Amino acid sequence: MSLISLSGNLLFVAFLTYLIATLFFGGAVKNSHDKSEAAERHANKWGKIAIIITVIGFIANLGYFITRWMYTGHAPVSNMFEFTTTFGMFIVLAFIIMYFMYRAVVLGLIALPIAVLIIGYAAMFPTDVSPLVPSLQSNWLTIHVITAAFAQSILAISAVAGLVYLLKVVDVKKASKERTALESVMFFVVVVIGFVLVTLVFRGMGYEAQFTYVDKDEIQREITYNMPAIFGMNESAALTEDVMQPLIETPPIINAKKLTTVTWSLLVGTILYALLRLISRKRVSEMLQPFVKRANLELMDEIGYRSVLIGFPVFTLGALIFAMIWAQEAWGRYWGWDPKEVWALITWLFYAAFLHLRLSKGWEGRKSAWLALIGFAIMIFNLVVINLIIAGLHSYA
Amino acid sequence: MEKETITCACGHVNPYGTKLCEKCGRPLTEEEKNTKVVDMRYDGKAIRSKTYNRSVVDKVWNFFSSVKVGIALIIITLLAASVGTFLPQEFYVNVGTLGDKAAYYENTYGTIGKIYYALGLSDLYSSWWFQILVGMLGISIIVASIDRGIPLHKSLTNQRVKRHESFMKRQRIVAEGEVANSEQTLAAIEKEMKALKYNVRRDGDALLAEKNRFSRYGPYINHVGLIVFLVGVSLRVVPGMYVDESMLIREGETIEVMGMPGYFLENDKFILEMHENDEDGPSGEQVRQGVNVVAKNFQTNAKLYKQPEGALPGDTDNLELVKEYSIRVNHPLQHDGYSLYQMDYRLDELYTMTFDLVNKETEKSYGQLTVQLDNPAATYDLGNGSSVEILNYTPDFAGFKDGVPQTNLPVPDNPAFVFKMTTPDTPDGETSFVAIRNTLEPLGENQNMLKFVSATTRNSSGLTIHKDRTIPIIVVGGIIFMIGVAIGSYWNHRRVWVQATAEGKLLLAAHTNKNWFGIKKDLDIVINAAQLPAYVDQLDLNDSEEKQEGDEA
Secondary structure, eight states: OOHHHHHHHHHHHHHHHHHHHHHHHHHHHHHOOOOOHHHHHHHHHHHHHHHHHHHHHHHHHHHHHHHHHHHSSSSSOOHHHHHHHHHHHHHHHHHHHHHHHOOOOOHHHHHHHHHHHHHHHHHHHHOOOOOGGGOOHHHHHHHHHHHHHHHHHHHHHHHHHHHHHHHHHHTSSSOOHHHHHHHHHHHHHHHHHHHHHHHHHHHHHHHHHHHEOTTSSSOOOEEEEEEEEEEOOOTTTEOOSSSOOOSEEEOOOHHHHHHHHHHHHHHHHHHHHHHHHHSSSSHHHHHHHHHTOOHHHHHHHHHHHHHHHHHHHHHHOOOOOOHHHHHHHSSSSSSOOHHHHHHHHHHHHHHHHHHHHHHHSOHHHHHHHHHHHHHHHHHHHHHIIIIHSOOTTTTOO | OOOOEEOOTTSSSEETSSBTTTTOOOBSSSHHHSSSSSSOTTTTOOOOHOOOSSSHHHHHHHHOHHHHHHHHHHHHHHHHHHHTTSSSGGSHHHHSSHHHHHHHHHHHHHHHHHHHHHGGGGGGGSSSHHHHHHHHHHHHHHHHHHHHHHHHHHHHHTTSOOEEEEEHEEEESEEEEEOSHHHHHHHHHHHHHHHHTTTTEETTTTEEEOOOGGGGGHHHHHHHHHHHHHHHHHGSTOOOEEEEEEEETTTTEEETTTTTTTTEEEEEEEEEEOOOOOTSOOOOOHHHHOOOOOOOEEEEEEEEEEEEHHHHOTTTTOEEEEEEEETTBBBBBBEEEEEEEEEEEEEEEEEEEEEEETTTTTTEEEEEEETTTTTTTTTEEEETTEEEEEEEETTTTEEEEETEESSOSOSSBOEEEEEEEESSSSOOEEEEEEETTEOOTTTTTOOOOEEEEEEEEEEEEEEEEETTTHHHHHHHHHHHHHHHHHHHOOOOOOOEEEOOOOTEEEEEEEEESSSSSHHOOOHHHHHHTTTTTOEEEETOOOHHHHHHHHHHO
């Protein structure tokens, strides 16, 4: 087996292992009315097995990372697939570290599915090995990206703890803004699953449709859609026969291919969500509630705060300072107001506000949990929207 | 303004605004007396901004010292910064003049682009209001740090071991109970706490164990780092501190380096190497991205020269070679605080054009001339009484205006000439307008013509020149910040007060600024070893949240 296919297989093993571990974490935290010691021991045993499986998955994941690095000759963090996969891997690492600090099994039930989703999302991007353009050939870049990804993963654990906290305290039986907001988070997660599903289905069908279009500089270009075109590029014309014609044409500044992908994901996600609701007759957050019934709120709040405390200095170092060193070396200026740089600064300012709100305004518990979720949303926005839509020096794909 | 004081029951005279007596810790305000757990943020010291609010100075001071204001400033800066990423900023837009920029935004992004440009959002980060925002954030950091840092420092350095019961009972973690022999128990606690690396002080039947007090200074240290950083950034406006220029240098040229007086640079050769990608060109992903080539390396083999002392600006005689260097991305040429970075390139720019002066009918040649496009001669003598004079030259021909050829850019992308051709057969000369794929004879039919023979091209390299004397300050600021933020985040200030009360009981209270789980672990060890009563966490979230839920239902 060649190094690159070994690497791919290891990632697949890690992916499956995380899924299995999630089931065991579910078994460990399932609310049982049986408060007896035997039940407690049983839960502990499940928890122990779950963490062992997680560690095995992480080792496989690390194996992917190392073998891919060996094969490509550079750190596998240079395109959207590689970076996002690394982010998912580090979320698992951050979870393992937090687990051994606080022994909170319930974290795994949220952290692992998030990692699985992120790795699944990453796999929807081209996984080819690509050579590096000159500006990316720097050790500082490797250090910067890896540290920043790890910092974001630690910060993500804060959102994991926050989500557990909210799932437990928000009363999902009674209408409230908080309930709507929490259910929106769940809906978003389902849409991501929708994206993965719809991409896999059309990929499995081998769907391809080529179009020509005229870009904003009035140059004619070609584009290949991998999903039936809902939106067409500016003045598009099909090159492939027997494909669906775009329903709506868009102006040149809009990338209709990406808009089509988003629309398909939303469509499939919404159907999936509706099915979930119809079958279970419950909100998704309500379905999850039994799993967090036994979560210790104080512990969740503490973990949420602690992971920001641990992650914030690492983020400063990785996403700002190392980034500045690299930018200074490559471009001769440590700061250039590139969209990605600005969003790293925004993330940093947000967590600075989080810490100040907690320290002087006493924003603990629910408020802190919501802030942690918003922080995670900013990081995901930075990863997805800024990379894919607002192109800058950092845009990968 | 009169300075009131508060005299505590213990006799200590506290400054106005004190919440907890500086000496014994008794709550002094009604608010503190009525709470279950006292506010320990600055150990109850009087904070200037919370105490005075009369004069204008007080009001300005209070505004900037308010953490609420600070957080608001952070959020506003954050939102403003995000607006600047919606459309590309002006410095990423590659157009010449101001008018072009306005047109670019409108043409590319429509009405939104027009509004964006008109509001100045396309140059948001150098706008006056954004800089004022960052400046206010800086002032807020300074004022708030002084306002709280000094009282906190005073309080931390003057801690009494013995605190009043009312102080101890209002701590978050409290334990109270009977012990057989208080002296023995205190000694046991002292031993255990010391083993856990606490500093332990005794005062009769009271004990104070303290650990990692320095971590309380973390936030103040990181704020100093931020201020140093911001000062460094703002020093850019001081002349001589900061240079940021760019230039395009063609192969074979020796030109003055922008922003680097007295220095000249020669571009020996520009090299562009592409990734070979196993014969079949760019990989799948790059093709999908619309990239057809991926540069592996681009470099400029350059020579840096310096003018001799006392030379006039622009004088290229007697240049002294300073350095030969291959400038590549990530590998700038560095000299005397200046760095020259490889940023850009232009390939195959027209360099020379060769023409043949021929008779239209007989195709008889009068001789050839080669025009160097960046430096055309006025007249070319072809010998035998023939010559060609350049009446007008436009490097980037863009049409006629009032009969005169116009140029777009000074770069020879579309060169056009007005030649005057003189031969022994046409001694009065003939005028011809020659452009690529276009010849005009404005003054009537000519006998002769200039036939295009060949052209040569050359590459040019785009370099940026940087000097930044503020970098050492930025580096120092960054290091101080990292030290401060690490101290404040990774260590916690833990304190445990114990004393034997008059009723023969033992009272224990504990406080930490962060990480209550950490201090509870410490306490569990001590309580086990010294056989102490169990502690209560007065702010247990599980209790309070359950109550809250109950209240709502």
